[in-house]
Amino acid sequence: MATVRLTNVRPWGGAAADVVMADDRIVDVVPAGSAASDGETTIDGGGRLALPGLLNVHAHVDKSWWGRPWVPAGGAPGTAGRIAHERAERDALGIPSVESTTAVLGEFVRHGTTGVRTHVDVDLGVGLRGIEVVRAAAAALGDAVQVDVVAFPQDGVMRRPGVLDLLDQAAAAGATHVGGIDPASIDRDPVRQLDGLFDIAERHGVGIDIHLHDGGELGAFQLELIAERTLRAGMHGRVTVSHGFALGELSPARQAEVLDVLAEAGIGWATAAPVRSAPLPWREMRERGMPIGLGTDGIRDLWSPFGDGDLLRVALGFARLHALRTDPDLLDVVRLATSHAGGYLGRAAHDLSPGARADVVLLDAENVQDALVRCPPRALVVAGGRLVQRDGEVLV
Template sequence: MLITNVRPWGGEPCDIEIRDGVIAALTAHAADRQAPADSVAGRGRLALPAFSDVHCHLDSTRIGLPFRPHTGGPGVWGMTMNDRAHWREDEWGVAERATHTLGRMIERGTTRVRSYAQIDADCGLERFEGVLAAKEAHADRCEVEIMAFPQAGLLKEKGVPELMDQALSSGAAVVGGIDPCTLDRDPVRHLDILFDLAERHQAPIDVHLHEPGPLGVFSVDLILERVRALDMAGQVTLSHAYDLGSVDEATTRRLIEEFAELDIAMATVAPAQHHALPLADLTAAGVRVGLGEDGQRDFWSPYGNADMLDRTWQLAFTNRYRADELIEHCMAVASRGGASILDGNLPRLASVADRPGLAVGDRADLLLLDGETVTSAVMDRSADRTVLHAGRVVADALQLVG
């Protein structure tokens, strides 16, 4: 395939040749070049690596259904119980909702996804199976990694570790954990179970961490201790970790350095809180950082619309970025930053100026997007988009192809 007249990361116009799903050559655009029948007209648009959503909950999405007023109570447990009380009321089942939302994500430029699948005493494996059905429905358009996620904790209800084990034997690829201290109130036992499951299934770990500053640092230190003892560098992601940046400067610096040393990745959803570890400092230290949409118009929150370009804008806005380099960095985090979490063989972003993903040998997961510059495209969020996965067009003008 040949993609004609595009501007990689806003650079000079070029043509991109794709063979066997990867970028084979980039050459200066020649207006008189005869394009093959299966070529894609870039029309001077930007060429960017496609988005990687590393933190979403396809099992809870309500996109496509009538809007429902928010009824959740405060705190993780209150919100969890509100979701439990209502998730079966929806007009569509989990598989239909997850498949619809994943399609909408692909249409808007996402081709790699890590989705949580809630597993607890109430739903058993039903929600996991719904996400698995969505993954299979879009297998040719998007790469989906499913996390077995104990939203209500591992220890508060009987049988959850066994259900997690079943999910990991049935297609889940990641072991999920959540707030070892504030939810399960037994961090040692919680982490014993997580790391045992990870060892038995040879799976990475992703821990939801909402815990406040010093308590969050305590939980993180327990995780770091186990990563060292079990030689699991590069196998752990911390999601949210909203408040780790609220502690003293020396602790903040230590955490960033240890995350880089042990290749602990971080997944953010661009929250409004201002106590997260600083994005630019994490990148400068060599920490993998990815972006996700979290819940998408579900029983937890009315926010989320399946568009990672909107969430990229939010990442820049909540970090108070104005400089073009930093706003473009948010695009790099939302695309190749997240991809490097899902595929540890991909290099970490080297600096806030690093713009990877469009070199010869890179997988041709691409987003062609209208915009004068990358920054203007993040601000304007045009609907003029063409999405490629492994060298094949999977969506155009916000519609799935094929």
């Protein structure tokens, strides 16, 4: 095994240590300056703060026009308007493209992201081509970032005959999850959409990740349906709700009622913490054992011109949205973007500890809280035991 020693780093801002890696795993974390074994390759960490690789649990890397001339935002407001605008304009912009998708994944690597769950459009216009594009882009970067694919029916499932078959084909071809979107307001038939998605998931042994934009009681009704269907299918811990804006809009009593149902089903949560959304009851979710992960959502696409691929900035947005100020809370937010998110990428452990995948990010920061509020450049990134970024230059 090729052994690499990352010397003189401060894991989570603690005492100086060396992180010893063999192939793609961390095998030991020892005090800095400990005797090295023969044949080890050493990389000087310069006393920097060390974090586990950032894990982006909700992205849309196939949609981006990154690296192309600026595209003005357009389309009618709301989910339906943006879907229609994207469908009308994407072909003329060459979306999806390997070049733009590779560029976005490269920005993830630059900012220290070593794993991403990305939703990839599957519809009657693009078929499964978006999944092929994403896989080609990941390969172009030497798989420096782990990419898990959600086959995503952005334009609806039941209202577009043939999409369910495409989702079935995507699951058979290796997508880790099948997606859904607003079963009530997009398909206007939540039971049929959920039955179709769960049937595919059960037959192919994949997970489910459902976009839910609907607010208030309409959203809460669908959350309860998703939880009930999850329990019936025996898929505890394998279903994620993305966005789920309704949860933050409910009264405290109703919120607690819905949370209990979601926690019983082991529903996970993915959020990009958008600025005008209602804060989530994230502490209550964590207390009930519900996984919460952070994602960049779309980056410079036909939905929004915003985004730079830095998940640490999303974590900062989460902290601001929830009015967090104390050191323990700020530390917890960074853990949401790193060690707490391992399960979304199928990792039993994701931390700076023996047995975990060798994903390490170094930053010039005093401590974790300083890193969060300043979001400094990532000085060095190791992914799967390989040096993939140094001083802002992507090396793969």
